[in-house]
Amino acid sequence: MQFWKKFALGAVAAIGLAMPAVAAERAVIVLDGSGSMWAQIDGKARITIARETLSSVLADLPDDLELGFMTYGHREKGNCGDIEMLVEPAVGTGAAIIAAADGINPKGMTPISDAVRLAAEDLRFTEEKATVILITDGLETCEVDPCKLATELEGQGIDFTTHVLGFGLSDEEGQQVACLAENTGGQYLSAADGAGLVDALTKTVAQVVQAEPEPEPAPAPEPTPVLDHNFAPTASLAEGGPDIEDGGPLNLTWQWYKVNADGTKGEWIGTDYYARFKGTLEPGDYIITAEYDYAIAEQPVTIVAGEVTETHFVLNAAVFKLHPRSSEGAEINTDASIEIRHDGEYVTTQYGDKILVLPAGNLEFDIKIGEAMVTKAYTAKAGETIEEDVIVGTGLAFFTTEYAPGVKVEDDIFMEIFDAKVALDGTRRSIAYGYNGEQDFELPPGDYVMDYKLDGTSGQIPFTVKTGERTDIPVLLDAGVLAVTTPTDDYVEIRSPTKDIAGNVTSFDYGYGPNVQTTLKAGDYVVFSKKDDVESETPVTIKAGERFELTIEAAAPAAGGKKK
Structure with missing residues (x-):
């Protein structure tokens, strides 16, 4: 420093x-x-x-x-x-x-x-x-x-x-x-x-800091004019095209570097901005770059003492104004992502409604809104401006969750969206997921299945999305909340009251005391608890939209064995 x-x-x-x-x-x-x-x-x-x-x-x-x-x-x-x-x-x-x-x-x-x-x-x-x-x-x-x-x-x-x-x-x-x-x-x-x-x-x-001007010097014969600048570059998008002017949403950036002994670009010296930049550089040889967004032109420049060097840079670039919309007539989506590739090489990812200056040639744009994406390919010519509405094609699926009619779910219920089509191995392709009692997903048109799970409650809801439309999907859990209090850190498991045809008991949820809370479908259950050698089973009935609180009292093991 x-x-x-x-x-x-x-x-x-x-x-x-x-x-x-x-x-x-x-x-x-x-x-x-x-x-x-x-x-x-x-x-x-x-x-x-x-x-x-x-x-x-x-x-x-x-x-x-x-x-x-x-x-x-x-x-x-x-x-x-x-x-x-x-x-x-x-x-x-x-x-x-x-x-x-x-x-x-x-x-x-x-x-x-x-x-x-x-x-x-x-x-x-x-x-x-x-x-x-x-x-x-x-x-x-x-x-x-x-x-x-x-x-x-x-x-x-x-x-x-x-x-x-x-x-x-x-x-x-x-x-x-x-x-x-x-x-x-x-x-x-x-x-x-x-x-x-x-x-x-x-x-x-x-x-x-401002100052009064110096008094004019005494007249001298044929004074040597003093230049207020010696470098005034210009730039255009294409050969023979109009010069880029200031006042738009983007600014030109000028950078100058030393020249290595082998003629390559060396150490950075300075940077300035604006299309009509005028500066003063020490006389000598430089390599200078003009950068306009993602387009760059570079060339050697020699500054001569007492002269103004007016070098022109051709960026060989095109202007893109792509307006992403979820459907025809929809507002421009400011959250849309735009991934850009030039000749197959990644350039950048931008968001929303952008003006982009990019190198001319073969360009691909992946425009994504929510879980839907379209790819646009262009062969752009230098100096060309391409402006287009890009319709990605999405609909909105909006889920609201209730334990029972009128009783909203405030907890972070897990929802995962799957393609409705089932693969040969019996699986479905996962599209998106989230956690909340109210969630929305922007999706391509088609058929889907939403899997949900909240503690010991789970289920599936099929639905269909149409382009440009909102689909409201109510999720009625038909469930209530079970809150169990135990003496200490007892193991607590919520089970079915009966065995299935194979003789197995279904386990819905479990946890460790002294407080265990879970969400369950309305119906009958058995609360199994265990601490050391002491076990207990307590039947409970859960009602939709209601909370059931159960306290399990401490008990000593029976002589010669477990208490149940």
Whole structure:
């Protein structure tokens, strides 16, 4: 971390020293304190990396920066209102922020939107220029739309900006929070490790510091123009196709690497975002990649001093907009899974209604809703957009369970769905299973059998599912509850009162005292109990929807033998 610490301190200090400051700039850093910050990167907790990053970057701040510190999810679980300003914005707060971060114990929810809103209000964003820097390793979990919030804050603020540092987020997750930055004119920066987080925080803190422009230098003969950038790449999905523009649901990612002696891609140097990215690279040779969702183009690029290199990348990719529906006319199913293969090789699994950019060629999609699945195959051309409703074809089987009419089952009854067809060996294919008194299963149309079991009660119910329809299936157990209390840890077994034709007694359930409870079909039973050499048998009658409580008293064994 020493290299990054020196870099961070130098970068921020240089901003403060090189330009004369105007009125103090005000900002708040919001650090994710939710439970997910205990996840590890290379053996170190994310919260530890975040603390080290703050210690590195904030050790020496410009005198004209008023900086505050807020966190959330650090005091209790399940509370979306667990948000706290730990350090109010003021100059010279670096040490206080570092100390406050050391005391955070991640444990709760991720109320990103409310935290940003409260930070903005604390900065009086409707009256003064204000900046919020959000560091998060997760997505909003408190049912507030961050994109909508950002638009509202931008409209109400005098000059309000949010920068978002996605720590350990995937590209897809980053896209879901990037709008907080984009809708307020800020930047979304991704960090995969501690070095990346130091780099991202350094950039955003430096951007907060503003300065008066330097006075114009005295006129000089034929001054050499200074370029504000020397690399302006563009990209398209297909050769000759239109350039990709910003503003869509996806962003281009640019990465540049050193070139090894053998011409291969070497050490990573930097990353930036957006289709219209313009940057400054040291003159020299690079290998640069353009990534757009799951499409990647790579080529060598040479940066020449005093020149702007405008390199074009062809991604050779297609756009897919597949809308999974359970049946014709049904709403788009946001829980549908989509597994994608390119030329037979697995690419990714996505969920719900997605826009995907994928390499052109032979693509297969397994779209699954519940227990039903369809496979769609495409030969996609570069630059092509394929949009289609995918009808998986499912119906809904909904089960409700009662001991007797009007007496619902609250326990976790086990249900397993089987294909109605019986194989040659007498078995049926298992489709799905679950535990609850009320359960639903999305299934392909056809005939099925549901097996259920609750303690000593079991049975089967055949049913049929039709596409686009809900089938309600009541499960009437015709059963009651038997509760047995024994003196100690007696063995208790529930048996049939009579033997079958083979002379065997049926065992329905068993357990060990002092308390044994089971569910049984209405009817007559024998409760057998045993402790050491003492045995007893007690007849009981179970009624549907009722509870029968039985207490077995302790008894001494009869002389010379067992008591029964």
